[in-house]
Every structure is written in C-alpha cells, then in structure tokens.
Amino acid sequence: MNEEQNQFTREAWQKNAAGWDEKMGTEGNDFFKQLQFPTILEYMGFSTGLPLLSKKVLDIACGNGILARKLATLGCKVTAFDFSSNLIDLARGYGEVGIEYKVLDATSEQDLGSLEPAIYDVAVCNMALFDIADIDPLFSALPRILRPGGFFIFSLLHPAFNNSSTIKMVEEYEQDGKLINKYSLKIDRYLGQYSSLGLALSNQEHPQYYFNRPLQYYFQLGFKNGFIIDKFNENSLEHADTKRALSWGGNFAEIPPVCLVRMRLDG
Numbered sequence: 001m002n003e004e005q006n007q008f009t010r011e012a013w014q015k016n017a018a019g020w021d022e023k024m025g026t027e028g029n030d031f032f033k034q035l036q037f038p039t040i041l042e043y044m045g046f047s048t049g050l051p052l053l054s055k056k057v058l059d060i061a062c063g064n065g066i067l068a069r070k071l072a073t074l075g076c077k078v079t080a081f082d083f084s085s086n087l088i089d090l091a092r093g094y095g096e097v098g099i100e101y102k103v104l105d106a107t108s109e110q111d112l113g114s115l116e117p118a119i120y121d122v123a124v125c126n127m128a129l130f131d132i133a134d135i136d137p138l139f140s141a142l143p144r145i146l147r148p149g150g151f152f153i154f155s156l157l158h159p160a161f162n163n164s165s166t167i168k169m170v171e172e173y174e175q176d177g178k179l180i181n182k183y184s185l186k187i188d189r190y191l192g193q194y195s196s197l198g199l200a201l202s203n204q205e206h207p208q209y210y211f212n213r214p215l216q217y218y219f220q221l222g223f224k225n226g227f228i229i230d231k232f233n234e235n236s237l238e239h240a241d242t243k244r245a246l247s248w249g250g251n252f253a254e255i256p257p258v259c260l261v262r263m264r265l266d267g
C-alpha cells in the first residue's frame with residue numbers, strides 16, 4: 001500500500017469533515033436516499049418491516065454516522081468506525097444511543113485486530129471501499145470479526161461506469177428531420193488498479209484519492225476470504241438534478257452510477 005496516499009486521504013477527510021457533515025446531515029444526498037439506503041435495508045432483511053433487534057452491525061468508514069444512526073433507530077446495535085477523528089467527533093455530536101464509535105484505520109491490521117471477534121451479524125461499508133487505500137487487510141479481517149454465516153454488505157461507485165476515467169458526453173445530430181441530443185459515457189480505464197484525485201462533493205475544498213479497482217478485484221478478494229456473493233444490484237437515479245444536463249439520472253437513467261454487493265461467509 002502507498003502509506004503516503006493513505007495519509008493524504010486521511011488529512012483530506014479531516015479537512016472536509018465539516019463540509020461532508022453539512023451535506024449529509026441526517027438524511028443524506030440523493031445517492032444515499034435513493035441508491036444506497038433502500039437496498040442496504042433490503043439486504044439486511046428489513047423489507048418485512050420488522051426491526052431485527054438482535055442485529056449487531058459494524059459500520060466501516062462511517063463518515064458522520066448517517067447509516068449507523070438510521071440502523072440504530074431500527075433496533076440494531078452498531079459499532080461504527082472511521083479514520084477521521086473529526087468525522088467521528090461530528091458523528092458523536094448527534095448523541096445517538098446504541099452506537100459505539102471508534103477511530104480506526106481500515107488499512108491497519110493492528111486497528112482491525114482491536115475489534116472483538118465473531119460478534120457481528122453484518123458488516124456494512126457504504127460508499128467507502130474505493131476511498132480506502134488498501135482493502136486487503138479489511139477483507140482478511142472480516143471472517144474473524146463476523147460471526148459464522150455473517151454478511152458483508154457494501155456499495156460502490158460502479159467501477160465500470162462511474163470511475164475516475166468517466167467522461168459524460170452530449171452530442172447533437174439530425175435524424176429524420178429532427179435535432180437529437182445523444183448522451184453517453186466515454187471510459188478508457190477499467191481493468192487496472194490506479195489512484196486518482198477526485199471530489200466526493202462538487203464544492204469540496206480538498207480533493208481526496210479514489211482507489212479505482214475493477215469489480216473482479218472486489219469479488220475475487222471476497223472469494224479468497226471465504227465469502228460467496230448472494231445479492232448484487234446496479235442502481236440508477238430516475239430523475240436528474242434539473243440544474244445540470246450531465247448529472248446522473250435523467251439523460252443517464254440507463255446507466256447505474258452505483259452498485260451494491262452482499263457477501264456471506266460460506267459455511
């Protein structure tokens with residue numbers, strides 16, 4: 001792993017913590033509300049409408065604790081961690097009960113080793129694996145941290161369509177006497193792993209690294225560590241941000257900017 005990039009990313013999230021909290025608050029942005037949270041709830045078995053009180057959940061890279069709070073409200077006992085102490089302070093500021101917050105680095109075997117073994121029914125990582133400089137230590141630690149048969153649920157910026165090489169395009173042409181706008185994506189990198197500076201929020205002051213990996217990287221790392229995949233979704237927004245013709249949804253409603261995976265420890 002590139003320790004320098006990991007430190008740079010931590011410093012960026014430290015500096016962007018207040019802006020991130022302001023944007024996400026308690027309800028989150030459209031991506032959280034429409035593309036991630038409903039599918040995470042479905043994967044956790046909440047679709048029956050019954051709170052699963054016994055669920056013990058580990059929220060990995062929890063940011064301002066938005067997901068941890070929602071799950072705690074539904075009756076889960078949550079341990080949530082992030083490597084940005086500023087984000088953890090902001091998360092604690094919401095004062096929710098039923099959540100234990102920790103400052104831990106998901107790339108550190110030592111930090112992951114401090115988590116109690118075999119007590120979690122579900123580990124969840126919402127929109128963060130591509131922010132983590134090295135995810136191998138996390139995948140190696142999960143079989144110890146989860147109870148047998150436990151689940152690992154994660155969402156990603158779709159590695160095939162929404163990666164650091166993605167360019168959104170609009171072209172204008174005439175067809176059958178009509179003027180047509182064609183919206184499409186140009187992508188020139190997918191299979192290789194690479195990092196690139198980017199912005200999680202459009203008005204973000206300090207860029208952070210994105211760690212681009214193809215889908216097979218996540219899947220194969222799961223298989224290697226004893227997981228099977230039993231759910232997979234590719235989600236797209238129906239409606240675009242009306243102020244931006246090239247925003248996700250709307251003209252790009254056929255393209256999923258986000259995907260979600262549920263892995264289960266086999267056996």
Ligand SMILES: C[S@@+](CC[C@H](N)C(=O)[O-])C[C@H]1O[C@@H](n2cnc3c(N)ncnc32)[C@H](O)[C@@H]1O
Pocket residue numbers: 009013024060061062063064065066067081082083084087104105106107125126127128131132133200
């Ligand atoms: C896009 S935010 C997502 C936050 C939260 N999961 C949510 O759904 O709002 C990515 C988060 O990953 C965290 N992060 C990045 N690298 C990390 C690492 N090595 N260990 C722990 N957290 C990390 C950042 O501090 C940030 O809070």
